[in-house]
Amino acid sequence: MKTRIGILGYGNLGKGTEIAVNAANDMELAAVFTRRNPADVNILSENVPVININNANEWYDKIDVLILCGGSATDLPVQTPEFVKHFNVVDSFDTHARIPEHFSNVDKAAKESGKIGLISVGWDPGLFSLNRVYANAILPDGKDYTFWGKGVSQGHSDAIRRIKGVKNAKQYTIPITSALDSVRNGENPELTTRQKHIRECYVVLEDGADAARVENEIKTMPNYFADYDTTVYFISEEELLKKHSGMAHGGFVFRSGKTGVNKENNHIIEYSLKLDSNPEFTTSVLIAYARAVKRMSDEGKTGCFTVLDIPPAYLCEQNGDELRAKLL
Amino acid sequence: MKTRIGILGYGNLGKGTEIAVNAANDMELAAVFTRRNPADVNILSENVPVININNANEWYDKIDVLILCGGSATDLPVQTPEFVKHFNVVDSFDTHARIPEHFSNVDKAAKESGKIGLISVGWDPGLFSLNRVYANAILPDGKDYTFWGKGVSQGHSDAIRRIKGVKNAKQYTIPITSALDSVRNGENPELTTRQKHIRECYVVLEDGADAARVENEIKTMPNYFADYDTTVYFISEEELLKKHSGMAHGGFVFRSGKTGVNKENNHIIEYSLKLDSNPEFTTSVLIAYARAVKRMSDEGKTGCFTVLDIPPAYLCEQNGDELRAKLL
Numbered sequence: 229m230k231t232r233i234g235i236l237g238y239g240n241l242g243k244g245t246e247i248a249v250n251a252a253n254d255m256e257l258a259a260v261f262t263r264r265n266p267a268d269v270n271i272l273s274e275n276v277p278v279i280n281i282n283n284a285n286e287w288y289d290k291i292d293v294l295i296l297c298g299g300s301a302t303d304l305p306v307q308t309p310e311f312v313k314h315f316n317v318v319d320s321f322d323t324h325a326r327i328p329e330h331f332s333n334v335d336k337a338a339k340e341s342g343k344i345g346l347i348s349v350g351w352d353p354g355l356f357s358l359n360r361v362y363a364n365a366i367l368p369d370g371k372d373y374t375f376w377g378k379g380v381s382q383g384h385s386d387a388i389r390r391i392k393g394v395k396n397a398k399q400y401t402i403p404i405t406s407a408l409d410s411v412r413n414g415e416n417p418e419l420t421t422r423q424k425h426i427r428e429c430y431v432v433l434e435d436g437a438d439a440a441r442v443e444n445e446i447k448t449m450p451n452y453f454a455d456y457d458t459t460v461y462f463i464s465e466e467e468l469l470k471k472h473s474g475m476a477h478g479g480f481v482f483r484s485g486k487t488g489v490n491k492e493n494n495h496i497i498e499y500s501l502k503l504d505s506n507p508e509f510t511t512s513v514l515i516a517y518a519r520a521v522k523r524m525s526d527e528g529k530t531g532c533f534t535v536l537d538i539p540p541a542y543l544c545e546q547n548g549d550e551l552r553a554k555l556l
Numbered sequence: 557m558k559t560r561i562g563i564l565g566y567g568n569l570g571k572g573t574e575i576a577v578n579a580a581n582d583m584e585l586a587a588v589f590t591r592r593n594p595a596d597v598n599i600l601s602e603n604v605p606v607i608n609i610n611n612a613n614e615w616y617d618k619i620d621v622l623i624l625c626g627g628s629a630t631d632l633p634v635q636t637p638e639f640v641k642h643f644n645v646v647d648s649f650d651t652h653a654r655i656p657e658h659f660s661n662v663d664k665a666a667k668e669s670g671k672i673g674l675i676s677v678g679w680d681p682g683l684f685s686l687n688r689v690y691a692n693a694i695l696p697d698g699k700d701y702t703f704w705g706k707g708v709s710q711g712h713s714d715a716i717r718r719i720k721g722v723k724n725a726k727q728y729t730i731p732i733t734s735a736l737d738s739v740r741n742g743e744n745p746e747l748t749t750r751q752k753h754i755r756e757c758y759v760v761l762e763d764g765a766d767a768a769r770v771e772n773e774i775k776t777m778p779n780y781f782a783d784y785d786t787t788v789y790f791i792s793e794e795e796l797l798k799k800h801s802g803m804a805h806g807g808f809v810f811r812s813g814k815t816g817v818n819k820e821n822n823h824i825i826e827y828s829l830k831l832d833s834n835p836e837f838t839t840s841v842l843i844a845y846a847r848a849v850k851r852m853s854d855e856g857k858t859g860c861f862t863v864l865d866i867p868p869a870y871l872c873e874q875n876g877d878e879l880r881a882k883l884l
Contacts, residue, residue, distance in 0.1 A: 247815060251696060272817060328881050348884060355690070355825075357884045358868055362683070364883060365844040365871035366837075368579060414830070487575060487840055489600060493832035495840075497683075502742070504821035509694075512815055512823075516693040536869040536879055540686055543693035551864055552655050555692060556676060556685045 231522045232258040232290060233515070236281065236311065237297035238269055240475070241320065244511030245295045246272055252515060254545050258291050288314040292525070293518040295511075296320075305330060309337040312345040316521050318514050320350040327353065327534075335532035344525050345532045349517045350510040351501055352376070356481045358535055359499040363483035367495060370485025373411050375403035375424060379477025379506060387452045388429055391445050393437030396465055398472040400428040403480065411482045414494045421455040429458065430472050432465045477506035516543040559850045560586040560618060561843070564609065564639065565625035566597055568803070569648065572839030573623045574600055580843060582873050586619050616642040620853070621846040623839075624648075633658060637665040640673040640860075644849050646842050648678040655681065655862075663860035672853050673860045677845045678838040679829055680704070684809045686863055687827040691811035695823060698813025701739050703731035703752060707805030707834060715780045716757055719773050721765030724793055726800040728756040731808065739810045742822045749783040757786065758800050760793045805834035844871040 233249045235242050238260055249257045250273065257276050262269050266278040279287070284294075294315040296307050304321045311317050312334055321330050327348055334345035348354065352374070360372055381401045388397035407424050410417045417423075429446055433439060443460045446453055463471075480500045487493050503509040517535065520542035524533070541551055561577045563570050566588055577585045578601065585604050590597050594606040607615070612622075622643040624635050632649045639645050640662055649658050655676055662673035676682065680702070688700055709729045716725035735752050738745045745751075757774055761767060771788045774781055791799075808828045815821050831837045845863065848870035852861070869879055 244815075247817060251815070253696075324884070327884055328877065331880055353884045355694075358690070359827075360883045361868045361872060361879060362686070362844075365847070365868075365873075366683075366840045368581075368873075412830075487572075487579070487833065487836040489575060493836055495832060495837050496828075496830040498826075498828045498830075499687075500824075500826045502740075502824040502826075504823060505815065508815040508821055509823050512694045516690075519693070534880060534884055536876070536884065537867050539865050539867050540689045540693075541864040544689060545693075545696075548865070549656065551689060552659055552862060555688045556652070556655055556681045556862055556864065 230254055230256040231519065232256055232292045233518060234259050234261065234284075234287060234291040234294040234315070235297060236261045236284065236294055236307065237303070238262050238264075238271065238278075239297065240507035241297035241511055241514075243272070244505070244507040244509075245297055245514060247508060248512045248515035252519075252545075254519070255515065259287055261287075284311070285314050291315060293318060293521050295514050295518060297511075305333070308345055308347060309333045312338045312343050313341045314343070316344045316346075316525050318346045318349055318518050318521060320354075320510060320514060321348045322350060322353055324353060331532050331534070339531050342530045344521050344530060346517055346521050346534070346538075347532060348534055349514050351503075351513060352479065354510075354513055354535055355501070356479065356499070359481045359497070360483070361536055363481075363485075363497045367483055367485025367487070367497070369487070369491065370483050370495075371416055373419070373424075373482040373484070374479065375408060376479040377401040377403050377425065377477065379479075379503075380472075380475070384427065384429075384452055387449060388431060388446055391442055393434050393442050394431055395434045396432040396468055398430045398468060400430075402426050402428060408480060411484060412496060412498065414484055414496055416484050416494075422457060425456060427453060427456045427458040429460045430468055431460055431462050432468050433462060475505045475507055476503060477509075478502045519543055519545070558582055558584040559847065560584055560620045561846060562587050562589065562612075562615060562619040562622040562643070563625060564589045564612065564622055564635065565631070566590050566592075566599065566606075567625065568835035569625035569839055569842075571600070572833070572835040572837075573625060573842060575836060576840045576843040580847075580873075582847070583843065587615055589615075612639070613642050619643060621646060621849050623842055623846060625839075633661070636673055636675060637661045640666045640671050641669045642671070644672045644853050646674045646677055646846050646849060648682075648838060648842060649676045650678060650681055652681060659860050659862070667859050670858045672849050672858060674845055674849050674862070674866075675860060676862055677842050679831075679841060680807065682838075682841055682863055683829070684807065684827070687809045687825070688811070689864055691809075691813075691825045695811055695813025695815070695825070697815070697819065698811050698823075699744055701747070701752075701810040701812070702807065703736060704807040705729040705731050705753065705805065707807075707831075708800075708803070712755065712757075712780055715777060716759060716774055719770055721762050721770050722759055723762045724760040724796055726758045726796060728758075730754050730756060736808060739812060740824060740826065742812060742824055744812050744822075750785060753784060755781060755784045755786040757788045758796055759788055759790050760796050761790060803834045803836075804832055805837075806830045847871055847873070
């Protein structure tokens, strides 16, 4: 019997989840839940119902794992503890600083309901976290480096759009090649914020806005831009939509560590992603972990988990014999 | 209380394990077991007994995890099922084709004794296997690529040394840069054996040996060299020892996979290692997994496991709260 997946929220992540479910032999899409009027939501799959979110709980016995595709700022802190009362859920909560609080809320609700809440799944947090943890365990005497990009940062794009006179904007985070090379060469550099990434901003102005003032406001914005070398390009809305609507992203995780009687040997572990579509890759991770959630739930486990708690084999359709014979 | 580690076999892997144990805050080296006369074995650590292997079983209650540092050809197929009768053990069994048989033997013995046998730990099998499994689960529609090197292949060096007229030899496996770049660029190439790696051989001849014949025998050797572009350099034994005694190694694992309604998006996952010391890095992996074995044993688990069965958090000294706050 196939694992029955539900999708809550049908934006980029919802669509990506739908594509990933349809690509998995052992899963089927049971329903999509939306805050919008279901009649207005056109999904890719035929014969799959679109249901208003207010009726989601009626589906508690028809869905094995519910994938929460909302945002981390306001949706998931409420939705994950709420929906884990009735469903096994997976979310991609990515506000690193608030993970302990989110974990605690979800764990309490999940233990009360006997369900599983798997949080912060994706690539960072997610696959990058796995790599940080494995590499730290193996090389306790070392340094971590994480680089992001090239890709659009939603948070930084939003910050630009909040500036008076800005009609639209996209911001690319770009790792600095010489910094990557220095880490790769085992130089164990101390890198400032400015030495790791540059920021490129493509900005559409409102009619009559003062370009010089906007550029200055961007470049001096604390936390977001002041600590970076930032370039601002003013372009038309047409060009922005045409050239800067892509969803490519990626990044790099390194650990450079030493072993030896006199710490004379250096080792470099590098993990990198180059993604044509950030949401489709992220949801491919969510769906692999949905498989693990189904298995853990069948085993009677309950509570909140992260990717750090899940045996890798649980992500796979193949059984242990097949994995040992072919992929080990 | 610290986890008490035993080492069985004191070659390069044994020494590396000793260094890794001493670098771990939560472990201590309890004893080293050897087939040699213990009086002839000088270990790095002070106040740690060296014991003949025949007396190892007397230590069953003084060791939490025994690290088996023998070879995969003849030592581990016998030692791992034998010593798991009395100890939790970790080995680095790396004959991929024989893993299912080894697993089965160790599993049977471990379940009878109530101990844990964790097999095939290291970087390939080991970390590379983890990356193949994660990447296959996430991108089911894709291609895997594994490259090794630059580093010495012990098996290929041995094969050269068995040729008549060869006194000594070292063989380097070297990945071909253009193949790496093609994979990295998302070209999803079909690569023949010859297109992935080249082989460089440094050979010391016996007095009066026929260099042309030796070179021909190397280059035409089936399985080992015939399918590769192979270069043979004849050098003095002095030069071999001086320039080719290093233990650097490394490699690359890629998965290139597609998502999208029409499979229009490509994603590349790359994992790579650049290691100054193959044995010291391998044993750093063994020791991280020894921590997991201790935890699983305390939980009452028993039987044979591989890295695919172990939650990443089990490798770490830190608890779940610390990992979620700092590394997730």
